[in-house]
Structure formats: structure tokens, C-alpha cells
Amino acid sequence: MKKYQRELVVAAAEVLRADYTLLRLKAPAGPLPEMWPGQFVQVRADASPSTLLRRPISINFVDTAAGELWLLVHAVGSGTRALCALREGERVDVVLPLGTGFPLCSGGERVLLVGGGVGSAPLLYLGSRLAARGCDVTFLLGGRRAADVLQADCCKRYGRVCITTEDGSAGERGVVTDHSLWTEASFATVYTCGPRPMMRAVAARAAAMGARCYVSLENTMACGLGACLCCVQQTTEGHVCVCTDGPVFEADAEFSLRPLPSATDYSGTNL
Amino acid sequence: MNSNTNAGASLSPDLTTHVGSLTLRNPVLTASGTFGYGLEYADLVDLSRLGGIIVKGTTLEPRQGNPYPRMAETAGGMLNCVGLQNKGVDHFCRHIYPEVRQLPTAVLVGVSGSTIEAYAECARRIGELADVPAIELNISCPNVKHGGMAFGVTADGAAAVVRAVRKVYPKTLIVKLSPNVTSIADIARAVEAEGADAVSLINTLMGMAIDAERRRPVLSIGTGGLSGPAVKPVALRMVWQVYEAVRVPVVGLGGIMTATDAVEFLLAGATAIEVGTANFVNPRASQEIADGIEAYLSRHGFASVSEIVGAAHSAG
Numbered sequence: 001m002k003k004y005q006r007e008l009v010v011a012a013a014e015v016l017r018a019d020y021t022l023l024r025l026k027a028p029a030g031p032l033p034e035m036w037p038g039q040f041v042q043v044r045a046d047a048s049p050s051t052l053l054r055r056p057i058s059i060n061f062v063d064t065a066a067g068e069l070w071l072l073v074h075a076v077g078s079g080t081r082a083l084c085a086l087r088e089g090e091r092v093d094v095v096l097p098l099g100t101g102f103p104l105c106s107g108g109e110r111v112l113l114v115g116g117g118v119g120s121a122p123l124l125y126l127g128s129r130l131a132a133r134g135c136d137v138t139f140l141l142g143g144r145r146a147a148d149v150l151q152a153d154c155c156k157r158y159g160r161v162c163i164t165t166e167d168g169s170a171g172e173r174g175v176v177t178d179h180s181l182w183t184e185a186s187f188a189t190v191y192t193c194g195p196r197p198m199m200r201a202v203a204a205r206a207a208a209m210g211a212r213c214y215v216s217l218e219n220t221m222a223c224g225l226g227a228c229l230c231c232v233q234q235t236t237e238g239h240v241c242v243c244t245d246g247p248v249f250e251a252d253a254e255f256s257l258r259p260l261p262s263a264t265d266y267s268g269t270n271l
Numbered sequence: 272m273n274s275n276t277n278a279g280a281s282l283s284p285d286l287t288t289h290v291g292s293l294t295l296r297n298p299v300l301t302a303s304g305t306f307g308y309g310l311e312y313a314d315l316v317d318l319s320r321l322g323g324i325i326v327k328g329t330t331l332e333p334r335q336g337n338p339y340p341r342m343a344e345t346a347g348g349m350l351n352c353v354g355l356q357n358k359g360v361d362h363f364c365r366h367i368y369p370e371v372r373q374l375p376t377a378v379l380v381g382v383s384g385s386t387i388e389a390y391a392e393c394a395r396r397i398g399e400l401a402d403v404p405a406i407e408l409n410i411s412c413p414n415v416k417h418g419g420m421a422f423g424v425t426a427d428g429a430a431a432v433v434r435a436v437r438k439v440y441p442k443t444l445i446v447k448l449s450p451n452v453t454s455i456a457d458i459a460r461a462v463e464a465e466g467a468d469a470v471s472l473i474n475t476l477m478g479m480a481i482d483a484e485r486r487r488p489v490l491s492i493g494t495g496g497l498s499g500p501a502v503k504p505v506a507l508r509m510v511w512q513v514y515e516a517v518r519v520p521v522v523g524l525g526g527i528m529t530a531t532d533a534v535e536f537l538l539a540g541a542t543a544i545e546v547g548t549a550n551f552v553n554p555r556a557s558q559e560i561a562d563g564i565e566a567y568l569s570r571h572g573f574a575s576v577s578e579i580v581g582a583a584h585s586a587g
Contacts, residue, residue, distance in 0.1 A: 003314040005554055044552070052499055053344055053551055095315070095554060222342050222349060222551040225315075227307035227327075229353045230342035239335050239356060244311075 001097055003225070004033050010090045011068055017147050020118065021084035022060070023071045025092065032069055035062050036101030037126035038216055038248045041071065042224040043083060044093040051079035053222055054095065056243070058122040058193070061154070069096075070125075072150065074118035098224050099247050100260055102126050102214055105189045107134030112187040112211070113159075114140045114176050114202050116194025117148050122216055124154055126191060131158035138162065138187070140179055142198070146170035177201045187211045193218075200255045207253030215251045217242050235259050284568035285575035286561070288322060288543050290520045291443035291468030293405045295322035295377055295543060298576055299533070299561040302524050302547030303328050303381035303407060303447075304353065306557075308367055309374050315554040320561050322543060323377030325407050326367075329397070330382075331389040333359035337414060338491040343480040348499030348526070349548060350478055352414040352490045355383050360396045372402035379445070383409040387422075387435045395439040404442055408433065408467075411449030411474035413496045423449040423474075426461035433465040445522060448472040448513075450502075455509045456516035463517045471522035471545065472513060473506045499548040500526045507539050514540025514581055528556065530563020537564075537576065538583035 008025040015021050026032075042054035061070035075084040086092060102122075105111060111130055113123040120141050127137045137159030143149045146169040155161045163171025164179050172179050176198060182205055190206035192199050193216040206213035219242040221231035226244035233242050235249065235257045249257040286297035299322045306312055309324040318324070336356025343350045357363070363380070371378045380397045384390035390408065397406055410423035410432050422428040433446055446462045448455055450473035459470050475496025480489040488494075506525020514521050523541030527533050528549045536544045549556035564576065573579060 005315050050346060051344070052347060052548075053349060093553075220340060220342055222351070222548075223305075223311075223554075224551075225307065225311045225554065227305060227311045228342070228351065228551060229304075229327075229336065229356050230351055232336065232339050232341065232356070234339070 001034065001036070003095060003098065005093065005095045006033075007091050008069065008094050010086050010088050010092065012088055013084075013086050015084075016072070016150055019075045019084075020150055021073050021075065023073060023083065023086060024063075025069045025071065025094070026067050032062070032067060033097060035059050035069070035097040037104070037129050038101035038122050039097040039099050040224075040247060041069070041094050041096040042098060043071070045079035045082040046093070047085060048078040048082035051077075051082065054224065055079045055083060056098075056218070056221055056224055057083075058216070058218075058247075059097065059125055060121045061125045061128065072118060072121040095224060099243055100245070102191055102216070102248050103260060104129055104133060105135060108136070109188040110136045110138070110185070112138050112140060112181075112190045114142070114190060114192040114194070114198075116142045116176060116198040118150065119194030119198075119216075120150055122193055123191065124151055127155060127158040138181065138185070140164070140176050140181065142176035142194070175201070177205050182209075189214070192216070199251070203251035203255050204253050213251045214248050215257070216247045217249065218247065233257060284565060284573055286565060286568075288576060290445065290522065290543055291405065293377070293443040297322040297561050298537065298541075298543040298564065299557055300325055300379070300522070300543055300545045301550060301557050302545040303409065305547040305550045308371050309376070309378070310370060312550070312554055316558050319375035320558045321376045322561070323379055324371075324374065325379045325381055325545065326371060327357055328355050328381035328383040328409050328412070329357050329360050329363045329393060330355055330384055331360055331393040331396075333357065333362065340489060340491055341495075343489040343495065345478070345480060345497065346501060348497050348501035349551075350480055350490060350495035350497050351475070352492050352495035354414045354492070355412055360393050364396060364400065368400055368403070372400070377405075378403055379405045379407055381409050381447075382406045382436075383412055383415075385415065387432055390432050391435040391439050394436045398440045398442060405445060406440065406442070407445045407447050407471055408436055409447045409474070411447050411451075413449070413451060413475060413477045413494070414492065423458065424452050426457050429458050430461040430465050433462045433467050437466040443468045445469040445471050447474055449474050450505060450509055450525075451477050456512050459513045459517045463519050467519060469520040469522055469542070470513060470517065471524060473502070473509050473525045476502050476505065498526065500528050502526045503532060507535060510536055510541050511539040511584075514584065527560065528552070530560045530567060533560050533564055534567050534579070537579050538581070540581040540584065542580050
């Protein structure tokens with residue numbers, strides 16, 4: 001997919017929780033480029049004096065009707081704090097869309113989308129596209145406490161939503177792989193994004209039920225374009241760039257990662 | 272700036288740049304390892320506006336590079352320990368060269384190695400490619416254990432690699448120097464004496480980052496090379512010194528983020544400049560720097576970029 005470097009305007013900056021801000025961005029003129037679920041963008045954080053590199057942020061949602069790109073930003077360092085401090089009307093320099101996306105399974109399939117903390121960000125857009133294809137979508141969102149579970153209401157528009165929290169303040173107590181749905185239902189495909197130990201455990205559960213499992217990684221990166229080779233991941237094909245050969249990989253029970261077919265051209269697929 | 276709107280005004284300044292027998296459209300090159308093979312940036316940059324691209328360092332044999340993590344952001348810069356990951360010269364010649372030779376700009380190839388023989392053989396192979404007019408010999412990579420910087424930190428080691436490559440490589444030979452030395456001018460003189468057509472400097476400065484919470488180095492191999500705006504004053508000083516030490520052209524790099532940065536390097540004595548880390552921050556940086564150099568020359572009434580090369584030396 002063709003990449004663009006664009007200046008986008010903040011249409012709204014919505015504080016979801018103390019450290020989580022939803023940025024809704026619009027193009028100043030014309031439509032946004034086409035984006036695929038699981039892809040990400042590289043955002044400049046010019047307001048942070050100590051941040052040189054762009055921040056890779058996954059695509060949370062694309063509201064085609066409103067012409068909005070949603071980014072869910074967790075303020076963890078100076079760069080992301082500067083992004084969370086953006087206000088309506090301010091401009092931000094974005095390179096997009098980057099990386100491969102999640103392969104979308106065919107309509108009618110039962111699919112499980114498992115997110116941990118801010119790792120749930122790419123699952124909203126993914127769930128919306130899967131639901132539009134007629135998939136039976138279940139979200140499983142996990143966090144340490146209720147405050148870490150994000151956008152459950154938005155997810156409800158596209159499927160069933162299950163929640164786990166480690167302190168039991170929302171949903172079932174425990175971690176995502178403890179949830180009762182693993183014993184009640186079976187899924188053809190499991191998509192997951194979040195902390196690596198969580199994705200590892202999810203991949204093992206998925207394999208045990210015979211489901212395909214797609215994971216989205218967030219290795220630290222510089223260019224986001226496949227040039228610097230900083231974000232490499234060891235895979236079945238050797239070192240590959242997470243930014244261009246990922247961030248989505250297929251994982252087996254042992255979390256051995258397989259890059260998806262490299263020349264996947266999503267533009268011809270029905271969004 | 273636009274001569275068409277002002278009858279009688281001088282023509283656009285001449286940006287043509289010569290490095291050895293190599294002629295570039297303008298003095299702006301992209302630094303090896305920061306611009307891939309150019310193809311990665313083709314959607315975002317008008318490559319025809321660049322002087323040239325120095326593609327990712329190639330070695331004789333494929334290299335997997337160092338384990339992840341390979342990058343740490345630091346104040347005003349970044350550390351990397353990529354370790355020359357590449358698929359080897361055979362792969363380059365068969366699969367990448369047919370694509371990059373069609374790019375609308377000069378394509379130079381970075382050549383690295385771990386033995387003198389491997390450097391020479393890799394250079395010889397690249398020399399057979401009709402549309403690669405020059406190589407940049409990297410004797411200064413800080414991230415590989417055997418070779419790389421080991422050659423570049425002594426005058427004898429640097430001379431030995433250049434001597435061997437010069438015998439088998441007849442086209443423009445640029446030698447990339449390490450800043451991790453006591454006297455970079457001595458190394459520059461040594462490679463000039465062996466027939467280098469130009470020197471480029473600086474490669475990254477060796478540094479490290481430590482994760483205080485986890486009480487261990489951030490990078491997989493502990494140390495890495497520092498680049499970005501933090502290194503610019505060091506690079507500028509070294510370009511200044513090497514310009515006074517050698518007669519061959521100097522290619523300047525190290526923390527160039529803007530056209531003004533680039534002009535400073537030209538004034539210090541660089542004939543051409545390379546844009547590296549800036550490509551990560553602003554993919555359009557190289558193109559904008561080329562445009563900005565032209566605007567600077569127009570604003571100050573220079574007819575050609577060559578007029579300002581080393582100009583700061585005679586100012587004092």
C-alpha cells in the first residue's frame with residue numbers, strides 16, 4: 001500500500017482514563033489514505049524536547065464516514081505524553097499506513113480478539129471489519145484493574161465483549177487465559193495484541209483448540225519503513241523487520257513466529 | 272529565489288558536485304543504513320531530487336546482524352547495534368541491483384567486511400555493476416566484533432584495507448572513517464596515500480545506554496553507535512580537521528537534520544554531505560535539505576555550491 005507523510009489535524013483529544021488518550025485525527029483536506037486493520041502509523045512528537053524519533057502507534061479505528069483516524073495513546077514516556085497533550089485543532093505529522101495488517105478470515109467464522117491493556121487498540125478496527133464481513137466476533141479484554149480495560153463500549157457494537165481483571169474489579173478475576181470462555185466456546189481464528197507473555201499464553205491456548213493465531217508485536221523501532229533494521233524479530237525466516245514484515249505474525253503453540261506472505265496486497269480485498 | 276519571476280536575476284545556483292570521477296546532481300546523499308535501498312522511501316521522497324543514495328552496507332557473505340534490541344533513543348540522538356545485517360553481495364547483485372539501477376539518482380553501495388580479502392572481493396563484485404559508479408568502504412562499523420572498526424582505528428589497518436580494495440576496484444572509492452580514534456586526520460592521510468578518491472566522515476560514535484530499572488544495558492551487545500543531532504559538533508570539527516589534512520574531497524555526515532546543518536558542513540570543507548538519522552525523523556529530510564541548500568546559495572548570491580566548500584577556513 002502506498003505510504004504518505006501527512007499533516008493531520010486533531011479533531012478531538014478525548015481522555016479515556018488518566019494515562020490513556022484517544023486522538024481523533026482528520027486530514028485538513030481530502031480523504032485519508034486507505035488503511036488496513038493491524039497497520040500502524042509513525043507520529044512525530046514535536047512538543048517533547050527529549051523525543052527525537054517518531055512514535056509508532058497502532059491504528060485504533062478508522063471512521064470512514066467522519067474521515068477520522070483514531071489513535072489510542074498510552075502516556076508512558078515523554079513522547080507519548082506529548083501526544084496525549086495534543087488539543088483540538090493542533091496539527092501532527094504522521095507517516096501512514098505502515099506494516100502489514102491482520103489477515104481477515106472469511107465471513108461466518110467464529111473469531112476471538114484478545115487484547116491486554118493498550119494492546120487492545122488495534123482490535124477495535126479489526127473487529128469492525130470482521131463484523132462487516134459477517135464473522136461472529138468475540139472480544140476478550142484484559143487488564144490489571146478495571147481502569148486498564150479500554151473501549152469496551154465501542155467493541156460492543158461489533159461483537160460480544162468479555163473482560164478479565166487481575167484484581168477482579170471488572171469481569172472475571174484473573175488474566176485473559178483464565179477466562180471461562182476458553183472452555184465454553186471454540187474459535188477458528190484468534191487475534192491478539194498486548195504484552196508478550198500474554199500473547200505467548202494466548203497462542204498456546206489457541207493452538208490447543210486448533211485455531212490459527214495472529215499476534216501483533218511492538219518492538220522498538222526507528223524508521224518504520226524497513227530501512228534501519230532496528231526492530232527485527234527472529235522468525236521462522238530469520239531476522240525480519242517488524243515494521244514492514246509485521247507487526248502481525250502467525251504464532252504456533254511455542255510462539256514460533258511466521259511472517260505472513262510478504263507481497264500481500266490488501267487493496268484488492270473487500271473492506 | 273525563483274529566477275523566472277524576476278527578469279535579469281541570476282540563474283538558479285549550480286548544485287553539481289564532483290567526488291572523484293563521480294558527478295552528482297547535488298551534494299546531498301543518503302547515508303548507508305538509514306535509507307534502505309531507496310525503494311523503502313520511494314513513496315515519500317522524490318528520489319530524482321537527491322544527489323545520490325548510498326545503499327545499505329553489503330558484505331561478501333550474508334549476515335544476520337546482532338540480536339534485538341538494536342536501538343535505544345538518547346538525548347538528541349539514537350544508538351544502534353544493527354551489525355551489518357544484509358543478504359550478501361550475491362543477493363544484492365541478483366535481486367536488488369536490477370531494481371535500484373533504475374532509480375532516478377546515483378546509486379552508491381556501502382561495502383563492509385571482516386577480512387581484507389572479503390572487503391576486496393565484495394568491492395570487486397560491486398565494481399562489475401555498470402550502474403554503480405562508486406562505493407563507500409565502511410572501515411568503521413562499531414557493531415561487529417571482527418573487522419569493521421578494527422581496521423578503521425589504526426592508520427596501518429585502514430591503509431591495508433584500502434590498498435587491497437584499490438587494486439581491484441577502479442571506480443570512485445570513498446572511505447568511511449571512524450570518529451572513535453585519537454587523530455582522524457592521520458587515518459584520512461593514510462587512506463589518501465593508498466589511493467582513496469574521497470573520505471566520508473563520521474561514522475557513529477561508540478556509546479551505550481543502561482536501563483536503570485532492569486539494571487542492564489539496553490542494547491543486546493551492550494554498546495552501539497551514536498548518531499543524530501547530538502553528534503553534529505563532533506562531526507563538524509572532524510570534517511574541518513580532515514579538510515585541512517588531505518587533498519581528496521571530504522564527504523561530511525553526522526547529525527545533519529536541516530539545510531543549515533548541511534551548509535555548515537560544506538563551509539567546514541565537505542564537498543558533499545550525507546543525511547542519516549534525519550531520514551527516520553522526517554522521511555522527506557534529504558529532499559528538503561537539497562532544496563534548502565539551493566535556497567541558501569540563492570539568498571547569498573552564490574553561483575555554485577563549490578564556492579562555499581571550505582569557505583569558513585578562509586574567513587578567520
